[in-house]
Amino acid sequence: MNEPGTLNPSPLSSLSAEPEVSARPTETDVPVRPAVSAAPPSPPRGRFARLPHLAGRSFIPVGLFARLPLAMLTVGALTLVTSSTGSYALGGTAAGAVGIGSAIGAPVIGALADRHGQRPVLLVAAVLNALAVLALIGTAWAVPEDGSFPAALILSAFLAGGSCPQVGPLARVRWMALTARGKGKDADRDLDTALSYEGTADELTFVLGPALVGILASVVAPWLPLAVAVVMTITLVPAFAVHPTHKAVPVRLIPGANSAPAHAAGTSAKSSRAARIHAAVSLPVLAMVAMGTFFGSTQTALSSFSASFATSEIAGLLYAVLGVSSAAAALSVAYWPRSFKPAARWLVSAALMAGLAPLLLAPDSLGGMVGVLLLLGLPVGPVMVTVFAIGGIVAPAERLGTVMTALASGIVAGTALGASVAGQLAQHAGYHAAFAVPVAAAGALFVLGVAAAAVLRKHTT
Known part of the structure; x- marks a missing residue:
């Protein structure tokens, strides 16, 4: 227990501190007095203020x-x-x-x-x-x-x-x-x-x-x-x-390295469960490949677009506009209602992203593109947050680090793929053709969200 008037330890202190046993005076040693104890400080109420507390x-x-x-x-x-x-x-x-x-x-x-x-x-x-x-x-x-x-x-x-x-x-x-x-x-x-x-x-x-x-x-x-x-x-x-x-x-x-041979029926059941887990994990990974494709192709297409009006270096500033609105929207997910489940978040956010992505084909000025990118970034952040959350839900506990890093590597691989494909299209057909790649990637995210909703329902039942 804590001495009266001392602060409660943070959650991390329990990771390394051993319980302390302190000598206390007995009732025969001192007069009995009413105990005066300070109430332990309550955790911060703000959503993000709780993170340093954790x-x-x-x-x-x-x-x-x-x-x-x-x-x-x-x-x-x-x-x-x-x-x-x-x-x-x-x-x-x-x-x-x-x-x-x-x-x-x-x-x-x-x-x-x-x-x-x-x-x-x-x-x-x-x-x-x-x-x-x-x-x-x-x-x-x-x-x-x-x-x-x-x-x-x-x-x-x-x-x-x-x-x-x-x-x-x-x-x-x-x-x-x-x-x-x-x-x-x-x-x-x-x-x-x-x-x-x-x-x-x-x-x-x-x-x-x-x-x-x-x-x-x-x-x-x-x-x-x-x-x-x-x-x-x-x-x-x-x-x-x-x-x-x-x-x-x-x-x-990692289970299975030193385990004894299982019964045939048990092995079959484990194989079936492993297949469901692989299917459940593969969908978020593929979604991150699609997300990376969206990022890489958008960057490349914006380079071609900005070169038509000024210089290609402006593309970095344009892409930053997408990043700012995406980051702000990602923060908002913390305040979404708990009844709005991850599978539904993926579907709704990806549907909005797929619906807005074709607007990339419309602008004929830098100002117009800034407006489109600000709007398009709003569903991007929530999709990323949600896919990572679903990856954590479906990942086996002993492979959580593997799955999280696989999701991140999917973004990297997709970025390279999107940049390559959009670069070829921009070179031979102009920036309008290059913008077709992020439109297709956004559509793929929605399709994968539909599949993930069905798989996730089976995984959690």
């Missing part, structure tokens, strides 16, 4: 800035390699290698975190990633001049992406563990709030990251953004790794 005040800023290097890596590789070699093709290839490496490496890091715990995996990933990015910086200035393929450069770019610490997905795993300590509606509401914040944090970092790369590369030197990313990785990622919240996530052995 995780500790340092968790939010550390988790926010520790994911910034990932947002800087792809654009930083593109900028550095293009500047050092003078080849846009080689710069794009290096950026693509970063994306492919991240898409492959993220689920591996998530699976290792599930098996061995987040702290050791993130600490090792931080060191490996820092070395890989330093190798990328070095090989970018040592590209062969004889026109031969720069294998060392592409390999270092791939390793830089593959080893990048997955702070955002693993932060979501921690929030799920922390909010699971609550009860009933409060726990559900806290999880919605935490995931809303995480969606906004991702949006902000993927807007701020490329902007920071552009400022540092243009004002100082093209290698500086990646050097700054190395410094942030080697300092902030370990701080996130050792934060006490990692203790809230239990380390579970």
Whole structure:
């Protein structure tokens, strides 16, 4: 028990503190007096004010800035390699290698975190990633001049992406563990709030990251953004790794490695359940691929669109408009009624997104496009928050980190796919054709939402 007048410990203190036994005077030692006890402070009532109460005040800023290097890596590789070699093709290839490496490496890091715990995996990933990015910086200035393929450069770019610490997905795993300590509606509401914040944090970092790369590369030197990313990785990622919240996530052995052979009937039942789980998990992952396709194709189509009116560099500012409205809408999910279930949220938000996406074909001015992007961003944030929430619902507890990182890698893979397809269409048929890709991606999100509603109903019954 707490002494009278002392504060209640935070939820995190129970992760490491042992119960204390203190000597107290007996009734025969002192006169009996009425007990005077201070009421324990109640948790903050504001939705987002409760998050520091759950995780500790340092968790939010550390988790926010520790994911910034990932947002800087792809654009930083593109900028550095293009500047050092003078080849846009080689710069794009290096950026693509970063994306492919991240898409492959993220689920591996998530699976290792599930098996061995987040702290050791993130600490090792931080060191490996820092070395890989330093190798990328070095090989970018040592590209062969004889026109031969720069294998060392592409390999270092791939390793830089593959080893990048997955702070955002693993932060979501921690929030799920922390909010699971609550009860009933409060726990559900806290999880919605935490995931809303995480969606906004991702949006902000993927807007701020490329902007920071552009400022540092243009004002100082093209290698500086990646050097700054190395410094942030080697300092902030370990701080996130050792934060006490990692203790809230239990380390579970992946079942089946050491288990005895099951009875045939039991094996059949387990196989059927595994098939349902895979179907339930695959739909959110595919949705994130579609979401990434929407992002990548929109960025590329906006480059072609803005080049028709001014310069292609304006595309970054236009895309930031979409990010701002998306981030604001993501925050609003915390205040949506509990009766509005995740499957219904996905359907409604994706339907709105699919209905608004064709407006991208309409503007014939920069001002008109700004208005469309502000409007279109409103359903984007809620779709992302909801898909991550559904991923957490359908994921087996022992593979939660794997699923969360797979969702994040789906966005990366989809972004590369969308940028590639939209780039080809923009090159040969103009920006109107390129905008057809995000329209199709939004439609795919709605179709996947319909399928997920049916699968989720079976999964939860």
